[in-house]
Amino acid sequence: MRDKLLIFGSPKIEQDEIDGVRSVMESGWLGTGPKVAQFEKDFAAYKGVQQAAAVNSCTAAMHLSILAAGIGPGDEVITTPMTFCATVNVIIHAGATPVLADVDPRTFNIDPARVQEKITSRTKAIVPVHFAGRPANMDALCSIASRHGLKIIEDCAHAIETEYHGQKVGTFGDFGCFSFYITKNVATGEGGMVLARKEDDHARVKTLSLHGMSRDAWKRFGNEGYRHYQVTEAGYKYNMMDMQAVIGVEQLRKVEPFWRRREEIWHRYQNAFANLPLGLPANAEPDTRHAYHLYTVLVDEARAGISRDGFLNAMTANNIGVGVHYLSIPEHPYYQENYGWKPDDYPNATRIGRQTVSLPLSPKLTDADVEDVIEAVKTVLGK
Numbered sequence: 001m002r003d004k005l006l007i008f009g010s011p012k013i014e015q016d017e018i019d020g021v022r023s024v025m026e027s028g029w030l031g032t033g034p035k036v037a038q039f040e041k042d043f044a045a046y047k048g049v050q051q052a053a054a055v056n057s058c059t060a061a062m063h064l065s066i067l068a069a070g071i072g073p074g075d076e077v078i079t080t081p082m083t084f085c086a087t088v089n090v091i092i093h094a095g096a097t098p099v100l101a102d103v104d105p106r107t108f109n110i111d112p113a114r115v116q117e118k119i120t121s122r123t124k125a126i127v128p129v130h131f132a133g134r135p136a137n138m139d140a141l142c143s144i145a146s147r148h149g150l151k152i153i154e155d156c157a158h159a160i161e162t163e164y165h166g167q168k169v170g171t172f173g174d175f176g177c178f179s180f181y182i183t184k185n186v187a188t189g190e191g192g193m194v195l196a197r198k199e200d201d202h203a204r205v206k207t208l209s210l211h212g213m214s215r216d217a218w219k220r221f222g223n224e225g226y227r228h229y230q231v232t233e234a235g236y237k238y239n240m241m242d243m244q245a246v247i248g249v250e251q252l253r254k255v256e257p258f259w260r261r262r263e264e265i266w267h268r269y270q271n272a273f274a275n276l277p278l279g280l281p282a283n284a285e286p287d288t289r290h291a292y293h294l295y296t297v298l299v300d301e302a303r304a305g306i307s308r309d310g311f312l313n314a315m316t317a318n319n320i321g322v323g324v325h326y327l328s329i330p331e332h333p334y335y336q337e338n339y340g341w342k343p344d345d346y347p348n349a350t351r352i353g354r355q356t357v358s359l360p361l362s363p364k365l366t367d368a369d370v371e372d373v374i375e376a377v378k379t380v381l382g383k
Contacts, residue, residue, distance in 0.1 A: 001318050002372050008321030009183030012258065012364035013247075020246035027242075032210070035242035039249050043178075043193055046252060047168050053194040053205045054245060058157045058179030060209070060238035061192035062127075063090040065175035068196065068204045069151045071096050071124050078118050079127035079155075080110040081329040081341075081349040087129060087155050088329055099123070100329060100341065105348045106282050108132065108296075112140035119144075125151040130159035130169050132325070133185075133291025134284065138164050138172045145173075153177065160185045161259045163289035170195050180244070185258065185293055186251040188244040209238040261363040262292040265370055269295050269359065272374045276381055277303045279355065294325055297377075298355040304381060308355050311380055318376040321360060328353035 024035060036054050044052040055061050071077060073095035079087055081100045091098040101114035108131045115126060126145055128136040136154075145152050152173030156162070160178055162169045170176025180191035196202040207214065212235030251258075273280055279298030284290035299308040306314065315322045328349040330341035343350040360373055 001376075002320070005316075005319045006321050006360055006365075006369055006372060008323050008358070008360050010362055010364055011182055011184075011187035011251075012254075012362060013187075014250075014254075016250040016253075017247045020250050021243060024242045024246045030243050031241050032239045033242045035245040035249060036240050039240075039245040039252070040193070042249055042252050044195070046255070047170060047176075047195060049171060049195055051196070051199070051202050053196070053202060053209060054240040054248075055192045055194060055205075055209050055238045056240050056244075057190055057238075058155070058177050058181070058192040059086040059090060060236070061177035061179075061194045062086065062153065062155060063093055064205045064208050064236070064238065065153045065177055065194055065196070065201075066090055066094045066096070066125070067208060068201045069125060069153060069174060071151070074122065075124040076120060076122040077125045077127055078115050078123060080129050080131075081346045082108055082110075082131060082326060082352060083129045083155065083329065084157070084326055085329065085332065087127060088335070091127070096124070097122075098339070100346060100349075102346045102348050103131075103352070104137075105352070107134055107136075107285075108352055109134060109136040110141075111348075112137050112144060115141065116144055119148055119150075123148065123150060125153055127153045127155055128173075129155040129157070130162050130291075131294075132281065132296060133158045133162050133293035134281075135159065135162050135164035135169050135288050135290075138167075138169070142172060151175075157181075157184065158293040159291045161255060161289060162291040165287050171197075174198070174201065180248055180251075185262070185291060186248060186255055188240075188248040188251065191240050191244045191248060207232060208235040211235045211237065258363040259292065261365075262361055263290075265361055265365060266290075266292045266295050268370055269361075269374070273297065273377065276377070276383055277305070278377075278381070292361065294323075294358050295361040296325060296356050296358050298352065299357055300355055306380065308357060311357055314380040315357075315376055318379060320373055320376045323358035324353075324356060325358045326353060326356070 075096040154176040157179035176195040178193040180188040212233040
């Protein structure tokens with residue numbers, strides 16, 4: 001057994017990121033400034049779009065996108081029950097009503113057939129989540145949105161590198177929202193990004209992200225001289241800092257080698273666990289690119305001889321950090337009490353949520369770390 005806990009989701013931070021942070025601190029400009037602008041430019045170029053808006057979290061990105069889409073009280077937004085609570089909460093924060101559509105049991109992504117069933121005269125948008133880095137069925141979802149005049153806001157928190165039929169996710173919908181949380185494929189500690197198809201939507205996201213002011217602090221206090229601002233609407237304090245952005249600039253430069261390392265680990269797990277009594281993730285679909293953000297196994301007690309929670313505890317006892325992504329949304333008391341959602345109404349998401357375990361998957365892992373994970377899984381299963 002390992003002597004020290006293998007931390008789940010620990011990012012790979014190298015000297016480049018450390019030097020970048022030092023340079024920002026020495027510059028005296030810690031807040032929203034030139035490094036944020038550079039990160040926005042670099043991320044837009046990586047995605048092949050004209051513009052991007054950096055914010056302080058993917059939650060902020062989602063909230064601002066929903067507001068910029070004109071969604072509010074009386075509107076319904078369809079999303080998945082197999083996601084982090086933020087996906088649903090931002091719909092609630094906008095005053096709209098979240099509606100859940102169950103997931104495909106193979107991909108864990110929202111099922112377009114279930115989406116179609118949930119559409120009413122009040123439906124205004126679909127929020128697909130590209131779960132674990134696997135692209136959702138965007139052909140089907142875009143077709144549904146087009147027929148019903150709906151917005152699409154893509155939750156790409158797991159999916160920076162993901163592609164679907166040759167197109168990068170986050171560019172299919174009206175908005176694409178990304179996360180740079182500490183466990184993500186590009187990590188800045190906290191942070192997010194919005195891609196907006198329309199220039200007007202991009203401009204509104206930028207304005208809303210900093211109190212509704214017409215000019216950000218960098219432009220007000222920069223070397224071009226002081227500029228007065230006007231508050232054009234009641235916005236939010238959602239801006240990213242240069243302290244975060246400079247880490248993102250360096251991480252984005254390494255996004256491809258980091259992706260290749262995670263792909264290698266993902267396939268090593270697939271091969272190592274092929275004959276174990278676990279449910280393994282499906283391989284990537286043809287003509288898609290999986291971001292390999294999460295490696296999730298399903299622990300069915302009847303098959304594995306151990307409960308999911310027993311497996312979690314045993315892995316931790318073997319000094320392997322693990323995660324759960326996710327207990328389905330209808331399992332949580334807040335949503336049961338306020339929306340009447342019942343786990344049995346979403347059988348696929350409920351089963352997955354009660355069995356799923358995420359194993360360490362990070363470019364920081366050494367070959368020895370990966371072998372430790374594999375051996376711990378076999379030990380826990382008695383194999």
